[in-house]
Amino acid sequence: MALAPGRMIAAMLVLSPVPALWAQTAMPDHAVAEPTQPGEQKATPHRSPAPKNAYVYLGWPNDGEIIRSTRFRVWFGTRNFGVCPAGFDRPNTGHHHLLIDVPLPPLDQPIPHDKNHLHFGAGQTETVLELPPGKHTLQLLMGDADHVPHDPPVLSRRISVTVRAD
């Protein structure tokens, strides 16, 4: 288990030319918490290229689905693109992020890390979600080794589902 973090940090260090920049941009929580001065430019991290035909979609549920349970499985479809855990810079790969009830975040910054932006940094291609009854939106967005969307971004349509109590 100790192997992963060590290698991940090493990979990130190799990737980022300026470690100080990495420290600033790779911690979305800090980036959100620290108020930026008006007019201050946020550093733009490197964006990994993605092939134009790469695409990602929600395999299930479908748009408009009525889900008869507050706990359900979601699977991620990925075409012409590969899946790779966070921290490893491999061409034409990324890891999935599931955006729940939020619009797209800025595409030139690391994807936020909170309950509306789930990171699947261990290379997962499906998950089990638990959502309160009601209407929800779901959207997938791929991120690279540093959780930054690709260029062009690889993202799914934003779908709406209705969750009914069990």
Add this chain to the structure above:
Amino acid sequence: MFVKLSRAMLSACAILTLAGTLAFSSPEVRAQHSSMPPNARVYFIWPQDGQVVGSKFWVRMGLSGAGVAPAGVEYPNTGHHHLLIDTDLPSLTEAIPHDKNHLHFGAGQTEAQLELPPGTHTLQLLLGDAAHFPHDPPLMSKKITITVRS
């Protein structure tokens, strides 16, 4: 360069880890296969057993309770998909063969477009680790039979 950076910038703990990595990749210790959580499962999302398909079709490979990683990426509880076509399981203690009956998705793909001649074919998924070895215990799907329309 990777090695140098790790040594210079990481703690003693990381160096130990590195030593472990090197030992792991040497052939005599390769008998130790990568492990997987007991609830991990690999399966076909599509097609399903008994399905009739056109000559060119997409295969969707499902993995639950574990992650996908490209070949060569050593990360706990991950692997890459292998699609076995019209063949039995290979040896589970050696690297998975690489030929037209054993397709490797070493770039971390979870879908593949297949083109097969008309008739009945079998498909089975087998997960392999960074070095294309099955895990211990091995993670494989049911062997399914499909019919390709002429």
